[in-house]
Amino acid sequence: MKYNRLYILLFIFLFSCPIAFAQAVKEQVRIITSFDQGWSFNQSDVQGAEKSDFDQTKWRKLNVPHDWSIEGTYDKANLTARGGGYLPSGIGWYRKNFNLDDSFAKKKVTIEFDGVMANSEIWINGFYLGKRPYGYISFSYDLSKHLNFGKGKTNVIAVKADNTVQPASRYYTGAGIYRHVRLVATDAVHIADWGVYISTPNATAQKATVKVKTDLINESDQSTQVIVETAVLDPDGKIVKTVQNKQTISAGKNINVEQDIVVTNPKLWNLESPFLYKTLTRITVNGKVIDDQLNTFGIRAFKFDAATGFWLNGKNFKLKGACLHHDGGAVGAAVPLSVWKFRLERLKEVGVNAIRTAHNPVAPEFLDLCDQTGFLVMDETFDTWNSPKNNGEKGYNRFFTEWWERDTRDMVMRDRNHPSIVIYSVGNEIHDDLNSPEGFKKYKDQQDLIHQLDPSRPVTMALFRPANSKVYTNGFAETMDVVGQNYRENELVALHNQKPNLKVIGTENTHVIQQYLALRDNPFMAGQFLWTGFDYLGEADWPQITNGQGLFDRIGSWKQQSLQRQSWWSDKPVVHIVRKEDNAGAGAWINNWTPTDFDTYDDAKVAVYSNCEEVELFLNGKSLGSKPKPTDDSPRLWDVTFEKGSIKAVGKNKGKVVSSEELKTAGAPAKIVLSVDKNKISNSWDDVAFVTAKIYDVNGNICPNADQLIRFTISGSGIIDVVDNGNITSHEMYKATQRHAYQGVCMAFIKGNAVGTIEVKAVADGLDGAAVKLEVINK
Numbered sequence: 001m002k003y004n005r006l007y008i009l010l011f012i013f014l015f016s017c018p019i020a021f022a023q024a025v026k027e028q029v030r031i032i033t034s035f036d037q038g039w040s041f042n043q044s045d046v047q048g049a050e051k052s053d054f055d056q057t058k059w060r061k062l063n064v065p066h067d068w069s070i071e072g073t074y075d076k077a078n079l080t081a082r083g084g085g086y087l088p089s090g091i092g093w094y095r096k097n098f099n100l101d102d103s104f105a106k107k108k109v110t111i112e113f114d115g116v117m118a119n120s121e122i123w124i125n126g127f128y129l130g131k132r133p134y135g136y137i138s139f140s141y142d143l144s145k146h147l148n149f150g151k152g153k154t155n156v157i158a159v160k161a162d163n164t165v166q167p168a169s170r171y172y173t174g175a176g177i178y179r180h181v182r183l184v185a186t187d188a189v190h191i192a193d194w195g196v197y198i199s200t201p202n203a204t205a206q207k208a209t210v211k212v213k214t215d216l217i218n219e220s221d222q223s224t225q226v227i228v229e230t231a232v233l234d235p236d237g238k239i240v241k242t243v244q245n246k247q248t249i250s251a252g253k254n255i256n257v258e259q260d261i262v263v264t265n266p267k268l269w270n271l272e273s274p275f276l277y278k279t280l281t282r283i284t285v286n287g288k289v290i291d292d293q294l295n296t297f298g299i300r301a302f303k304f305d306a307a308t309g310f311w312l313n314g315k316n317f318k319l320k321g322a323c324l325h326h327d328g329g330a331v332g333a334a335v336p337l338s339v340w341k342f343r344l345e346r347l348k349e350v351g352v353n354a355i356r357t358a359h360n361p362v363a364p365e366f367l368d369l370c371d372q373t374g375f376l377v378m379d380e381t382f383d384t385w386n387s388p389k390n391n392g393e394k395g396y397n398r399f400f401t402e403w404w405e406r407d408t409r410d411m412v413m414r415d416r417n418h419p420s421i422v423i424y425s426v427g428n429e430i431h432d433d434l435n436s437p438e439g440f441k442k443y444k445d446q447q448d449l450i451h452q453l454d455p456s457r458p459v460t461m462a463l464f465r466p467a468n469s470k471v472y473t474n475g476f477a478e479t480m481d482v483v484g485q486n487y488r489e490n491e492l493v494a495l496h497n498q499k500p501n502l503k504v505i506g507t508e509n510t511h512v513i514q515q516y517l518a519l520r521d522n523p524f525m526a527g528q529f530l531w532t533g534f535d536y537l538g539e540a541d542w543p544q545i546t547n548g549q550g551l552f553d554r555i556g557s558w559k560q561q562s563l564q565r566q567s568w569w570s571d572k573p574v575v576h577i578v579r580k581e582d583n584a585g586a587g588a589w590i591n592n593w594t595p596t597d598f599d600t601y602d603d604a605k606v607a608v609y610s611n612c613e614e615v616e617l618f619l620n621g622k623s624l625g626s627k628p629k630p631t632d633d634s635p636r637l638w639d640v641t642f643e644k645g646s647i648k649a650v651g652k653n654k655g656k657v658v659s660s661e662e663l664k665t666a667g668a669p670a671k672i673v674l675s676v677d678k679n680k681i682s683n684s685w686d687d688v689a690f691v692t693a694k695i696y697d698v699n700g701n702i703c704p705n706a707d708q709l710i711r712f713t714i715s716g717s718g719i720i721d722v723v724d725n726g727n728i729t730s731h732e733m734y735k736a737t738q739r740h741a742y743q744g745v746c747m748a749f750i751k752g753n754a755v756g757t758i759e760v761k762a763v764a765d766g767l768d769g770a771a772v773k774l775e776v777i778n779k
Helices: 004-014 018-026 102-106 337-350 363-371 400-415 438-453 489-498 515-522 560-569
Strands: 030-036 039-042 058-060 091-101 106-115 120-124 127-131 139-142 155-163 180-188 191-205 207-218 224-233 239-249 253-264 275-284 288-297 302-305 309-312 319-324 354-357 376-380 419-428 459-463 483-486 504-509 525-530 576-578 604-611 614-619 621-628 636-641 646-653 656-664 671-676 679-682 688-694 709-716 718-724 737-739 745-751 756-763 770-777
Touching: 106 120, 127 737, 191 275, 191 288, 191 400, 207 224, 207 239, 207 275, 207 483, 224 253, 239 253, 239 525, 319 376, 337 363, 337 560, 337 688, 354 525, 363 376, 363 400, 400 419, 400 438, 419 438, 419 504, 419 679, 438 459, 438 604, 459 504, 483 489, 489 515, 489 525, 504 515, 515 525, 560 576, 576 646, 576 656, 576 770, 604 614, 614 636, 621 636, 671 756, 671 770, 679 745, 688 709, 688 756, 709 718, 718 737, 737 745, 745 756
Parallel strands: 309 525, 319 354, 319 525, 354 376, 376 419, 419 459, 459 483, 483 504, 504 525, 679 770
Antiparallel strands: 030 180, 039 058, 039 091, 091 155, 106 139, 106 180, 120 127, 120 155, 191 207, 207 253, 224 239, 224 275, 275 288, 302 309, 576 604, 604 636, 614 621, 614 646, 646 656, 671 688, 688 745, 709 737, 709 756, 718 745, 756 770
């Protein structure tokens, strides 16, 4: 077939005129519609709820994403037990009615779920579409053959989410349609699901090759000749270059089209400047665009080296990582993007530059955010293979044999265009026998599949007790692209010293100094991932309901380990004071100068975390001496006889003051002070404002021992979504308008529901109240 002359002229015009091209992008042919609004929900098993004529009028009306488990009550008797944080489990049904006009009758119409927890079953107009056991995976179904089109003709989608079988996980999973949903309409000839794969095999500041592979499917009944056109847009939205290929696709077949685009003087994606490019892929038949797709990617080159660790764009540095579970604390598993943004900003303050998605596929928008903000990612598939784990005996181990290949394929194909991802992990502390041919095969099958789908990235797994599993002596480690190990850093260092050709990385590490030094002092250690970045729901023994090993608590409050880690990993001058909570060195390290019992506290053991060359400590203005920076970066210690008032640490470099911190003894609680992280939020599910309530004395000192019940009210164009205080033993409801302060602090998560203004007030018995205002704008 010859090119249509008019179409060629139009194509040249569009790709040479930024305004015209921008309009063309805005008016894409592929129809993508959010499917989050207008669901009906019932939290129980309901007979016949899959049928199209079922009456759901009495069901609860809501929008998704939605996690119904986090709305429940903590109870030691709940079957989720310690793994699921003692929150409820069971069955939840969702139904949604929708209409499609006649123009969709000739389209392929697909529904896409970013995640349903768990064992989801889907029906369209009573027709059974299928089941996906793994609650973390994204999936889709073709609805085309089962839809009604035209005015007055209704369609019904029904979703059953079932997590009754417990204990299903060692950590909190959530329940329901907890991620976004969309409806996608395409031509019968179209780009396959996750069918555009972009890599940059050669990337320097002078020139880069962008390799684009496009998978096309012809679901029509006749052979079709297509033109595949791909344009690269730079970070400013300007056209860099275009390529096109002509192909013929037989009916019922698919083809893969490979295109190389050379970009001169590219802006490289890195942690400091995470530049993002886009591709626009268009499929044309007889001069008409029948499908198109925008994809985001970054131009960068990275490698893991056995002798020197990790490199990005020719720069050698450590992966200073943190593990993150998928829950967002008070919001459960249905996490607005603002929560992740807030958390990543906190982690960046500490010096964290990498995230391990522990231990499952995450929401796709989380990876988008890592791309945009400059974090590296270890993308992980599973917490278990066939062998179960304690407190999660009825988890993914029941489904691994049948589903691992499909779930791995879907995760890698979905995620492989993200420049933030530099390595995949196929398992966490796997209990299957890795000292057997079967164990070798399970790992190799997964690694080989990932190499097939994405040859640009290495594969690892978080090895568990390698001395017991024999993986360092039986040849297993040699089969891994990068050897990953949880804890026991001395074993990993010894392995590399014995076998220096192996690439190694710490996949899970604690906050102690020995593990920090294992990374700092060994050039071959590519990085480590701290357990964890934030406290997470579950994996805790009653009355605790949250695992408290995070750098930060659920609401982002700083803890001893985050203060110390900042002194080790931050590039800026850091000084932090901590003291032993109880007299004479007993208790935990805390960051305040207000004992719970003044009568029994006189011998204060004080530590200062700092990366400054010299630190001087002052008590009520009197110097307690200066101390130089230890060679091992350990804290500087003082024995201090406690006095009410002020303790201050001053950090100096080359004799100049560069950082300081002062803690003051608080008096009786007197007032609430409110702050908000931003003055404007959009009217969007993903946007949240964090209103923090702190209790102060009359002199403006925070009261770390205050625990008054703070009651929030809201007026105007918003709602109080949830409240929290970070206390790992609190059993208060998150879906509420009141919360006890913990260490003098609690927080309300605010969402907009219309354009306008919001006023949030906070009161507590015996304290002066406070108010704060913010504005809600259109998305």
